[in-house]
Amino acid sequence: MRGDRMSKAPRTAISPTREENYPEWYQQVIRAADLAENSPVRGCMVIKPWGYQLWENVQRALDDMFKATGHQNAYFPLFIPMSYLEKEAEHVDGFAKECAVVTHHRLEPDPDGGLRPAGKLEEPLIVRPTSETIIGATYAKWVQSYRDLPILINQWANVVRWEMRTRMFLRTAEFLWQEGHTVHATSEEAVEETEKMVEVYRDFAENWMAMPVIVGSKTPLERFPGAVETLSIEAMMQDRKALQAGTSHFLGQNFSKAQEIKFQSESGDIEFAWTTSWGVSTRLIGALIMTHSDDDGLVLPPRLAPTHVVIQPIYKDDSRAEVMEYVQSLRDELAAQTYANAPVRVTIDDRDIRGGEKKWYHVKRGVPIRLEVGPKDMAAGTVFCGIRNQPKSVGIDRAELVATIGEKLATLQQELFDAALKMREDNxxxxxxxxxxxxxxxxxxxxxxxxxxxxxxxxxxxxxxxxxxxxxxxxxxxxxxxxxxxxxxxxxxxxxxxxxxxxxxx
RNA sequence: CGGGAUGUGGCUCAGCCUGGUUAGAGCGCUGCACUGGGGGUGCAGAGGUCGCAAGUUCGAAUCUUGUCAUCCCGACCA
Missing domain, CATH: 3.30.110.30 (C-terminal domain of ProRS)
Incomplete structure (x- = not known):
């Protein structure tokens, strides 16, 4: 459109576009959508409310799925004695290079007026890069008999991996995740668990994130350090690169031997147990961004969007009261509808800023559906409706909108999945x-x-x-x-x- | 840890090569007015002593040395 050159506004809300510079586009989407920002600590990020709400929705959905498959949550320490890591040879090789190490437990004034570490620890502690070792050591105490098995536990936690190069959400020095750790009496049962959990991840990725994934086994060189088999879900981002979005490991008896997780079987023999571990992290947020977002910013699949519908009242001073009243009743009607077996999440944005600015604010944050309601719409019994994956907003009958809101969200969810799948198949x-x-x-x-x-x-x-x-x-x-x-x-x-x-x- | 670059108001940067009166711009922010289905317009403001230290000089953001930090490219990675 030639006319666009006349206005100062860029043609896309995000600059550069994906085509022009994909990595920079990614950073800009995160900033524009207010998901996170860099922190004073290298490689660590501040997750802002909009981004954290997304993570909370991820957690809620996955947590329900874990519970439904028989798991319980627990919490293990942030610090791991260094000697624990030394017990499993491959595991050390895999993580030693990126461990943060705690060597002191006190600070004291130094001569220059600053502080210096004091109170050297007998044995250094590492900040967990993952918790197989300390959880294994704990399980060793819990497991005596086959009657104690299986143990099916998950923990939601932060972990630290001191990476050389970091990117927001995709690879940060500290990140949030969940790690499931299970113990079984037989190899078959542990393998079954490994497969069950990668299937949970596939289900979540495809049905909640609208992100098609390929489930497969890692080759020996790509395997988790210490695992016998690693299963993963792999997704294609819009720059056609692959992203490992979740992993589930069959650890065989490697960790149970290193940690001495032994039990007495029904026949009375002492046997080493079979363990698994599986996890997904805040990297999923990065995956979400790179799967659906466009040159106008974030695009959220409705099932994970913190807000499904934002209503933007349009009024002048003299019509404010009646528009607000109308909009509130519309909000109540929409919130009484359901989508994916839960109430539709609706908010009204009545901040006193210009309409255009407000519109782009929500576009950039990826809100699935925007409604604009002004005096003209009230008179006509319509609302102006913009759906995030559609280029243009359209007028629609109010009653019809209310009746079909769940359907519209479901359609958007499906369209996002279909588009992502087509993208993958085409490439x-x-x-x-x-x-x-x-x-x-x-x-x-x-x-x-x-x-x-x-x-x-x-x-x-x-x-x-x-x-x-x-x-x-x-x-x-x-x-x-x-x-x-x-x-x-x-x-x-x-x-x-x-x-x-x-x-x-x- | 090797190679390259940069550090100037909240953000992005100009100025530095060819040192010289109160250090600039855009965006953002505050206020007022006009606007009002669109990230608008005008006016008025707040905010920096130029990463840090030392040196050269009558005089340094501009030159020199040192130092710290960050970023990019490599080796490594959910």
């Missing part, structure tokens, strides 16, 4: 040769969005490493479904029994 290919592989993942410019998901047969993970490293591609997972075909390795030509998804990843 998923099958590659059969190194030339195809190189071409698909080649860098085509600084900000150009390229690549996607590639299905490839492969025979041996190690032999692929030089190529993968060169192109910055990783094996995301060996998908659980659509994977039965036999073929030949795209690189070596050797026979290959399985295919994996290859992609650049966060």
């Amino acid at each position: 998923t290919v099958e590659l059969k040769s190194e030339a195809e592989f190189r071409d698909f993942f080649a860098d085509k410019g600084d900000t150009a969005i390229t690549g996607g998901f590639a299905w490839c047969h492969y025979s041996d993970e190690d032999s692929l490493q030089p190529l993968l490293k060169e192109l910055k591609v990783t094996i995301r997972c060996v998908p659980r479904t659509d994977n039965a075909t036999e073929g030949t390795c795209f690189l070596t030509g050797k026979p290959a029994a399985q295919r994996a998804i290859f992609a650049k990843a966060y």
